[in-house]
Amino acid sequence: MNDMSSASDNPESLVADLAQKGRVAQRKLARASDAEKSAALNAAAAAIRAAEPAILAANAKDVAAGEANGLSGAMLDRLKLDADRLAGIASAIDNVASLPDPVGEEIDRSTAPAGMTLVRRRIPIGLIGIIYESRPNVTADAAALCLRSGNAALLRGGSEAVHSNRALHAAFAEGVASAGLPAEAIQLLPTQDREAVGAMLKAAGLIDMIVPRGGKGLVARVQADARVPVLAHLDGICHTYVHAAADPAMAEAIALNAKMRRTGICGAMETLLIDAAFPATQTVVAALLNAGCALRGNVRACAVDSRITPASDEDWDTEYLEATLSVAIVDGLDAAMDHIAAHSSGHTDAIISGDAAAAERFLAEVDSAIVMHNASSQFADGGEFGLGAEIGIATGRLHARGPVALEGLTTYKWQVLGQGQARA
Amino acid sequence: MNDMSSASDNPESLVADLAQKGRVAQRKLARASDAEKSAALNAAAAAIRAAEPAILAANAKDVAAGEANGLSGAMLDRLKLDADRLAGIASAIDNVASLPDPVGEEIDRSTAPAGMTLVRRRIPIGLIGIIYESRPNVTADAAALCLRSGNAALLRGGSEAVHSNRALHAAFAEGVASAGLPAEAIQLLPTQDREAVGAMLKAAGLIDMIVPRGGKGLVARVQADARVPVLAHLDGICHTYVHAAADPAMAEAIALNAKMRRTGICGAMETLLIDAAFPATQTVVAALLNAGCALRGNVRACAVDSRITPASDEDWDTEYLEATLSVAIVDGLDAAMDHIAAHSSGHTDAIISGDAAAAERFLAEVDSAIVMHNASSQFADGGEFGLGAEIGIATGRLHARGPVALEGLTTYKWQVLGQGQARA
Numbered sequence: 148m149n150d151m152s153s154a155s156d157n158p159e160s161l162v163a164d165l166a167q168k169g170r171v172a173q174r175k176l177a178r179a180s181d182a183e184k185s186a187a188l189n190a191a192a193a194a195i196r197a198a199e200p201a202i203l204a205a206n207a208k209d210v211a212a213g214e215a216n217g218l219s220g221a222m223l224d225r226l227k228l229d230a231d232r233l234a235g236i237a238s239a240i241d242n243v244a245s246l247p248d249p250v251g252e253e254i255d256r257s258t259a260p261a262g263m264t265l266v267r268r269r270i271p272i273g274l275i276g277i278i279y280e281s282r283p284n285v286t287a288d289a290a291a292l293c294l295r296s297g298n299a300a301l302l303r304g305g306s307e308a309v310h311s312n313r314a315l316h317a318a319f320a321e322g323v324a325s326a327g328l329p330a331e332a333i334q335l336l337p338t339q340d341r342e343a344v345g346a347m348l349k350a351a352g353l354i355d356m357i358v359p360r361g362g363k364g365l366v367a368r369v370q371a372d373a374r375v376p377v378l379a380h381l382d383g384i385c386h387t388y389v390h391a392a393a394d395p396a397m398a399e400a401i402a403l404n405a406k407m408r409r410t411g412i413c414g415a416m417e418t419l420l421i422d423a424a425f426p427a428t429q430t431v432v433a434a435l436l437n438a439g440c441a442l443r444g445n446v447r448a449c450a451v452d453s454r455i456t457p458a459s460d461e462d463w464d465t466e467y468l469e470a471t472l473s474v475a476i477v478d479g480l481d482a483a484m485d486h487i488a489a490h491s492s493g494h495t496d497a498i499i500s501g502d503a504a505a506a507e508r509f510l511a512e513v514d515s516a517i518v519m520h521n522a523s524s525q526f527a528d529g530g531e532f533g534l535g536a537e538i539g540i541a542t543g544r545l546h547a548r549g550p551v552a553l554e555g556l557t558t559y560k561w562q563v564l565g566q567g568q569a570r571a
Numbered sequence: 572m573n574d575m576s577s578a579s580d581n582p583e584s585l586v587a588d589l590a591q592k593g594r595v596a597q598r599k600l601a602r603a604s605d606a607e608k609s610a611a612l613n614a615a616a617a618a619i620r621a622a623e624p625a626i627l628a629a630n631a632k633d634v635a636a637g638e639a640n641g642l643s644g645a646m647l648d649r650l651k652l653d654a655d656r657l658a659g660i661a662s663a664i665d666n667v668a669s670l671p672d673p674v675g676e677e678i679d680r681s682t683a684p685a686g687m688t689l690v691r692r693r694i695p696i697g698l699i700g701i702i703y704e705s706r707p708n709v710t711a712d713a714a715a716l717c718l719r720s721g722n723a724a725l726l727r728g729g730s731e732a733v734h735s736n737r738a739l740h741a742a743f744a745e746g747v748a749s750a751g752l753p754a755e756a757i758q759l760l761p762t763q764d765r766e767a768v769g770a771m772l773k774a775a776g777l778i779d780m781i782v783p784r785g786g787k788g789l790v791a792r793v794q795a796d797a798r799v800p801v802l803a804h805l806d807g808i809c810h811t812y813v814h815a816a817a818d819p820a821m822a823e824a825i826a827l828n829a830k831m832r833r834t835g836i837c838g839a840m841e842t843l844l845i846d847a848a849f850p851a852t853q854t855v856v857a858a859l860l861n862a863g864c865a866l867r868g869n870v871r872a873c874a875v876d877s878r879i880t881p882a883s884d885e886d887w888d889t890e891y892l893e894a895t896l897s898v899a900i901v902d903g904l905d906a907a908m909d910h911i912a913a914h915s916s917g918h919t920d921a922i923i924s925g926d927a928a929a930a931e932r933f934l935a936e937v938d939s940a941i942v943m944h945n946a947s948s949q950f951a952d953g954g955e956f957g958l959g960a961e962i963g964i965a966t967g968r969l970h971a972r973g974p975v976a977l978e979g980l981t982t983y984k985w986q987v988l989g990q991g992q993a994r995a
Contacts, residue, residue: 174912178936251935259957263946270938272968355968376800376969397991404993488598497987510986511675512602514694522687522989531994532985533683544696544779545800545970549985561956561973562934563921565946567821569828570955 158338162346165301165334166353169274172329173299177271179328181248188244188291191322192237195287198318199233205314206283213307218281226281226308236287236315239536243291246535249553250297261571264564269557271297273355276347278303278369280361283311289360290319290333292538296556301354303336303344305361348373358539363466378551380516380542382466383413383494385524388420388483388509390500395427397521398499399434404523405497407438411468413540414495414527418463418473420483423447432474440470447476463490480505487513493542495519495527516541516548582762582770589725589758590777593698596753597723601695603752605672612668612715615746616661619711622742623657629738630707637731642705650705650732660711660739663960667715670959673977674721685995688988693981695721697779700771702727702793704785707735713784714743714757716962720980725778727760727768729785772797782963787890802975804940804966806890807837807918809948812844812907812933814924819851821945822923823858828947829921831862835892837964838919838951842887842897844907847871856898864894871900887914904929911937917966919943919951940965940972 176184195202206228213223228236254267275298277289286304293300304312316335324330336343347354351374358378359369366379387405389398405416419435421428428451436442436454443458444451455474462473463486477483487496497519498509506520517527527550529537534552541548547555600608619626630652637647652660678691699722701713710728717724728736740759748754760767771778775798782802783793790803811829813822829840843859845852852875860866860878867882868875879898886897887910901907911920921943922933930944941951953961953974961974971979 174938177938257957259950259955261946261950261955263943263950265956376967394991400993401991408994510988514598514601515984517985517987519687519987520989522685522987522992523994525994526683526685526687526987526989526992531683531685532689533681543800544982548982558968558972560939561941563941563943563946563950564934565944565950567818567825568946568950569824570832570947570949 158340158343158346161338162343162350163353165336166274166350168331169299169301169334170353172331173271173274173297175329176294176299176332177250177297179297183326183328184248184295184297185244187323187326187328188240188294190326191287191291191319192240192244194318194322194325195233195237195240195315198314199230202233202311202314202318203228203230205310208310209308218307222281222307226283226311228283228311232284236284239284240287240291243295243536246295246553248295249557254559259563261568262566263568266562266564267559268562269554269559272556272558274299274301274353275556276301276303276350276354276357276375278344278347278357278359278361278365280305280365281307282360283308283315285360286312286315286335287319288536289358289538290316292536292553292556294323294328294332296553298556299332299334301334301336301347303347306339309339345372348375351375360539376546378539378541378543378547378555380413380492380494380540382492383415383527383540384417384464384466384490384492385414385494385527386418386420386487386491386496387416387524388487388496388498389422389425389431390480390498390502390505391422391424392502392505393425393499394501395430398425398427399431401497401499401521401523402431403434403438405525406435406440406472407470408523408525410470412525414524415468416472416524417466418475418490420475420477420486421448422483423476423478428476435472440472442472442474444473445475448474451476466492480508484509484512487515491515494540495524497522497524582764582767585762586725586760586767586770586774587777589760590698590774592755593723593725593758594777596755597695597698597721599753600718600723600756601674601721603721607750607752608672608719608721609668611747611750611752612664612718614750615711615715615743616664616668618742618746618749619657619661619664619739622738623654626657626735626738626742627652627654629734632734633732642731646705646731650707650735652707652735656708660708663708664711664715667719667960670719670977672719673981678983683987685992686990687992690986690988691983692986693978693983696980696982698723698725698777699980700725700727700774700778700781700799702768702771702781702783702785702789704729704789705731706784707732707739709784710736710739710759711743712960713782713962714740716960716977716980718747718752718756720977722980723756723758725758725760725771727771730763733763769796772799775799784963800970802963802965802967802971802979804837804916804918804964806916807839807951808841808888808890808914808916809838809918809951810842810844810911810915810920811840811948812911812920812922813846813849813855814904814922814926814929815846815848816926816929817849817923818925819854822849822851823855825921825923825945825947826855827858827862829949830859830864830896831894832947832949834894836949838948839892840896840948841890842899842914844899844901844910845872846907847900847902852900859896864896866896866898868897869899872898875900890916904932908933908936911939915939918964919948921946921948
């Protein structure tokens, strides 16, 4: 332990040391078969089930400390584990074990002008850094997705969950090792020193990609400071545009669902744009108000219902994550798309319309990671997209966009199969 | 012009202003059809042909200044244009016009558990920054590839070629505008102020990706300072491993070609690894020496031929880009792959072998952007891969690897086609 305590005096060396160990382990993991990785994940799930008493005891310490430190009820709820939640964590790992292994998949194949066969084949990215807040389940979820896709992970969870994370990580790593894969493929940063997060963010060449999982403050810090590529979304300012030709019942049902099903998720609608020519504006607005949603509107929207309060300039760029919604009456598809281009965070934007040509233009021209026609933006989720899991949702332009699962945790190489070709 | 001269006093505002204009133009370009973009490129090529006297006169100024400033012969050669080279530049643009438009291409299609159709469709990345050195042809090449893929470009060429670049850019932009697409989609930075390069590198959120084209010094600076994602390779320390079961004639032909065809390109072999069990080492080594290549060897290699000089530790990590080669005798496939893992720059590494199992392990386990079996590493090139063109070769882990052409200049969006679904 001397090494570790001296290394943690210097966050850069600590991170470099862990990253090197992770990279060595990853070279072994990259050669593991589908079956070996599945077996290791099933073993990790079993080890977590077997360690239930230790994990729940560790979690009870975190919860007690959180209560003593005055954590909010919502944060305590995110932190808290019980037998049911732990069983859910273990079965989520088994679920990832059952997903198809993306490593080795052939993307495409062609013949070079000089006759060689060219194959692009998926390979792991390498070492993924995961920086997250108080949800201990991320420890297991992220570790499972990284391992399934042949990547090593360096995990750094929030201080509030330190004992829970250590207990979960210990069981996960024990399971991996028991199945013959290197435990060091999945490492948990042994310190809560905030400077170690900074060292992870700057570890270009050692960590290949960082995925922040948490609130806007965490993501903003990671995006501002990282020298390593980051896969993330900062916020989800999601729009739903009710076109003139929208079916009124569908518009009402989708608007209610997109805002009110769960107000705190990134795919929740934050702005409703209603076409001035839509005939049932009053009904849709009343349904939202009656469901307990506060509405802030532009001048024309305020004229629809006296319960709508005037929106400020900032409202159009606000992710409420609660039962509050901005509403604007707009003139036509182009005005709606201009509003979205100016205010969307590029996460998920939807059109409700029975007019196929209008929908086609919206889907082609709105430049967000996810564009929807006649569906609730709350579907913006890897599970709902049939991906089986999700490491996060990305709104950047490069590599992977929208819900990211196993494929987004891979890159590719070109394999060139020649018969002795020299270049002319 | 007052705006511009005041803006260029402040590189950040200049770059922000140009980037905003480029982004507005890109929104129009993103909606342009395949035929409209092709026609604009053909018009740009025609405008360059029509402007031949002006472009060659501008180039003559640059060449005269270069001679006066003592530029090397190689740099002057890169800088110099004549009627033939200019015709080549114009026909390269026509060639890009004839490549398939990647925008709108469907990557895959699936059905969500709730019944919506999910389509991933290619879209342009946005605004691409191109930072390059003295080759004026990059102005036209990069502009053409960006426009073909629906991206706007912000170009910043080297000071040595400033007049040539301005003349080429003016003709290109005139051609684009004459075809009805926005000329501001392709902008040339109007200043040679080096701080403007720094402003481009830090323009996260305004410039979506930067592609440096030039020597290692330029690429290293861009990679060190950029806050914008960079698509590049720093160097090409490419290995060829002659396995025990290599055909001797093939090994000799490929080794000669991989090193000596053109020594100055990034795909040139820099290290030759020969298996101790390969029976024709002396012949291969003699062929290289007799072709004029200087060899620096490990102890065992030096024993093969007295003309081989001892390699230093640095030699194994050196990209010579000239007729010099490091040579090591190694014991078997694993030792060769360990050497490559320790010293490769992840660009292109090759195995020569008649043993399919050895080749398969090499192609699976060597973690470079391009891995080859029985072919010369000099094939590492977008044209040779049948991509029709190349914006560069990337050795990063994310987004695109190896030769990058039009597909690497796109990203994708998820289009969700529903029938009124709300999430349960």
